[in-house]
Amino acid sequence: MLKASVIVSTYKRPHRLRGVLAGLKIQSLSPDVFEVIVCDTYNGDETKALVGAFVKAVPGARYIDVANNSPAAKRNAGILNASCDIVILLDDDVVPSVSCIEEHLYIHASAAARVVACGQVRYPKELVRASNYCRFRDSRHPGPTKRQFVDKQRMAPHMMVTMNCSFRRSVVAEKAGYLSEEFAHYGGEDIEFGYRLKENGIGLIYSERALAYHFDDGGSIRRYMAKLYCASRYSAPIVLRLAPEFGADTKYRWIEQSAVSSSWLTKATARLAQISTPPVAVRSVRAVAELCDSTSFLYCPLMYWYLSIAAAAKGAGDRLLPNVPTWLGTSDDVLD
Numbered sequence: 001m002l003k004a005s006v007i008v009s010t011y012k013r014p015h016r017l018r019g020v021l022a023g024l025k026i027q028s029l030s031p032d033v034f035e036v037i038v039c040d041t042y043n044g045d046e047t048k049a050l051v052g053a054f055v056k057a058v059p060g061a062r063y064i065d066v067a068n069n070s071p072a073a074k075r076n077a078g079i080l081n082a083s084c085d086i087v088i089l090l091d092d093d094v095v096p097s098v099s100c101i102e103e104h105l106y107i108h109a110s111a112a113a114r115v116v117a118c119g120q121v122r123y124p125k126e127l128v129r130a131s132n133y134c135r136f137r138d139s140r141h142p143g144p145t146k147r148q149f150v151d152k153q154r155m156a157p158h159m160m161v162t163m164n165c166s167f168r169r170s171v172v173a174e175k176a177g178y179l180s181e182e183f184a185h186y187g188g189e190d191i192e193f194g195y196r197l198k199e200n201g202i203g204l205i206y207s208e209r210a211l212a213y214h215f216d217d218g219g220s221i222r223r224y225m226a227k228l229y230c231a232s233r234y235s236a237p238i239v240l241r242l243a244p245e246f247g248a249d250t251k252y253r254w255i256e257q258s259a260v261s262s263s264w265l266t267k268a269t270a271r272l273a274q275i276s277t278p279p280v281a282v283r284s285v286r287a288v289a290e291l292c293d294s295t296s297f298l299y300c301p302l303m304y305w306y307l308s309i310a311a312a313a314k315g316a317g318d319r320l321l322p323n324v325p326t327w328l329g330t331s332d333d334v335l336d
Helices: 014-025 045-054 071-081 100-107 125-130 132-140 169-175 189-199 221-242 245-249 264-275 279-291 301-317
Strands: 004-009 034-040 062-065 086-091 094-096 115-122 164-168 203-214
Touching (some): 004 100, 034 071, 045 062, 071 086, 100 203, 125 132, 132 221, 189 203, 189 221, 189 245, 221 245
Parallel strands (some): 004 034
Antiparallel strands (some): 086 164, 094 203
16 A cells, blocks of 8 residues: 655756666565655656656656756645655655665654654765765765754754655645745755744654665766855845745854844854955865865865855855856856
8 A cells, every 4th residue: 555655856867866766666665655756857758768667666656747847846746746645755866775765654654743854865985985075065964963963853944955855745735835936046945945844833853764875976066066156146035035034043144145134243254255255265275175076085174164155155245146047057167
């Protein structure tokens, strides 16, 4: 009997999606316990054919073509088309561990459970060993050693991630609705959703056992900076409008240019972030980070923090410029 709907949003990444589907094939649960819904914006037959082949192993698998090419729209389409009350969201580069689906189901075993569960996400050890960038990104994923998760039953709303999460539709839809499709660019929809859950009395918890692996093997510090730039320039203003608490709850206020605080210290620090990250310095630090990426003993998290702050500060400072049509801008280089 079906107990859960697993929703995977994807776009132009069949090579990544293949790993996620392979992980779903070998779950500790029988394939007839969960269905798989792949939500894509059609761009060729490869992804659709991949899902068609996957049906042989998991008969409940389906492919949905979603016109709106945004993560929020695809997740919402999957949720609305799900056969089960319990839904589990995965990204197309997040491979579930063998017991991931079983652990998510265990959390929601009680129909009275009014929670959204975020499962642990880790970078594979081979990527962490091979790349200092991946080592830094792994350290930023929610994890059992972070101070925010001393109480795993009260996860901070700004730490909400939908790349590996689950909830009951009947609980979330009734109170908080679904992900906001107002976010047309990278980032923000997870955070705003987290604050909406809090506002409507729905708990946000962290599950160490519902483990999945983030195979970001095509990532780089340059591309990560481009994502942070877009999130800061386009998505952060929407988050701050819909969930003003975000500005007060997080360190982002120290680089935000808008009126998230009347404090002179906050405003001065935001200005300092702009002044201390001139393009020539950022390019130099980035060049060092890229040069040392494969040398583990030269790992310096401060470099990655500096580059992250630089990208976010530039995004905040560029909001008055004409909009760029794509979510990554004209290139992966935010200094162009």
